[in-house]
Amino acid sequence: MSERVVPCGTGGLITLGAADVLWAGLTAGGAVPTVSDAFTGSVADAGAGYVLLGGRAIATVRAGGGRGVPEAEVRRAAAELTAIEMDRQDLVRVGPFREAPKQHMEGPLLRWRQHIARVLREPGGTGRAAQGDGGRPCHLAGIDWRQVLVEQTRDRAAPAWWLPRSVVRVLDAAEHAEKQWLKAARQESEAMAEPSFRHRHAQDADGRQTARPDSPAPSLRPYRGELKGRLYSALSRKPGISHKVAGWACAVCRTAPAAVLDHCHEHGYVRAPVCHSCNTQERPDHLYSNDIRVADHYTRLFDTHTNDWLRHWHRCPGCRARATLPLPHLAAWTAHTACRSLRPTHRSPGSRGRRPCGVLRVSWTGSHQAPGSCLLTVAVDFCPFGEHRVLARVPYREAVAQFRTWLAETAPDVAAEAGPDRLDGLPARVRPVIADTSGEDQALF
Known part of the structure; x- marks a missing residue:
């Protein structure tokens, strides 16, 4: 069914061009700078089915041979953005980072940090940030980030890029809204396809039940610790290692062929060969190099499949x-498990129950190789009432002690094999350490 696109019909659909004009007019007096082509300029993509405005993902509707958006949604997003106060002195570093964490997501995700880094690293650097492709303004979620970007250079080091904290929060909210929009669209698509999928795969041509798709192929051999205690830096360079890894079944799910060697980034030792799915499941959801979102997959890691993952990490x-x-x-576990009782809840719309507030985030300061200086900060973002609150600040050593107690109660078989008196598999020479600044002990290798 097609709907007529009204150029500026109150409460109805408006064209993308009219939405650009409306957005620019409504946000002109706000503290956060915006652009006049939020719907039609780079990097907006109305063809994807939605456009990001501030912290909202607004669906676009095909009508009258083109696309339109609900005027009410544009006005709502503009009102939310103009209500934000911005302190240009309260800055957050957004890059560059020496080891920028990669995000492995599907779909046209915002990835605003990577986008800014890519623009600023092009020839011309910051000077080209003012214009996008073809000389058109380049924006993110309708925000003209180039107007508030600050470049600082200290002690002859490479320049660092900073944005006001309020802008960072809006862009984080936009990225979160986009993920939720894509997740809902994917679930709807799968729900529509599921009946036919079940019908095709429930039986073969003779009406017999087909084999379980999660059964490992007969040619795959189970992993039995053949790489125990090996250093990844040396093993990954050996000829033919990729072919050897592909011969194992994944050491975690034990149903799919292994594809990569998972290893500990802190100590450098190989854990086991795993499939791409388990490797992605285990990867922390980094925002910055020391700041991660405690996403939904941590429920699997620390609740439903705890023993498998603890055994794998150890x-x-x-x-x-x-x-x-x-x-x-450890930071994710502290936020997800040890601080669970501190997380506020809100009434869930349309039901009598309550749901946890917002999205958990945990960051750390200090060096984990000097645990006396390391502090974990657990916070909650995207509260429905607009709050961003700190739930707890946990010293590293306290987090370790809490984890060991939980480990003994949750996975006693794993705990029984751990501890300083269980050094049978530890190489005689370990990696160099940075001494603990507290002088009490070297708590990590």
């Missing part, structure tokens, strides 16, 4: 001997 001799986890995983 294949690293360093983590097993210290009865701990790599810092990103």
Whole structure:
């Protein structure tokens, strides 16, 4: 069914060009700078079915031979953005980072940090940030980020890029809204395709039940610790290692062929060969190099499949001997498990129950190789009432102690193999360490 696109019909659909004019007019007096082509300029993509405005993902509707958007949604997004106060002195570093974490997502995701880094690293650098492709203004979620970008250089180091904290929060909210929009669209698509899929795969041509798709192929051999204690830096350079890895079944799910060697980034030891799916599942959802979102997949890692993942992580001799986890995983565990009771809840619309507030985020300061200086900060973002609150600040050593207690209660078989008196699989020479600044002990390798 097609609907007529009204150029500026109150409460109805408006064309993308009219939406550009409306957005620019409504946000002209706000603290956060915006652009006049939020719907039609780079990097907006109305053809994807939605456009990001501030912290909202607004669906576009095909009508009258083109696309339109609900005028009410544009006005609502503009009102939310203009209500934001911006302190240009309260800055957050947005790059560049020495090891920029990669995001493995599907779909046309915003990835605003990567987008800014890509634009600023092009020939001309910051000077080209003012214009996008073809000389058109380049924006993110309707925000003219180039007007508030700050470049700072200290001690002859490479320049760093900074944005006001309020702008960073809006762009984070936009990225979150886009993920939720794509997730809902994917679930709707799968729900529509599921009946026919079941019908095709329930029986073969003779009406017999087909084999389970999650059964490992007969040619795959189970992993039995053949790479125990090996350093990834040396093993990954050996000829033919990729072919050897592909011969194993994934050491975590044990149903798919292995594709990569998972290893501990802190101690450098190989854990086991795993499939792409498990490798992606285990990867921390980084925002910055020291800041991660505690996303939904941590429920699987620390709730439904806890024993499998704890056993996998403790294949690293360093983590097993210290009865701990790599810092990103320990931080996620602290936020997801140890601080669960601190997370506020809100009434869930349309039901009598309550749901956890917003999205958990955890960051850390100090060096994990000097645990006396390391502090984990657990916060909640995207509260429905617009709050961004800090739930707890947990010293690294306290987080480790809490994890060890939980490990003994949750996975006693894994805990029994861990600890400083279990050094049978630990190489005689370990990686160099940075001494603990507290002087009490070297708590990590």
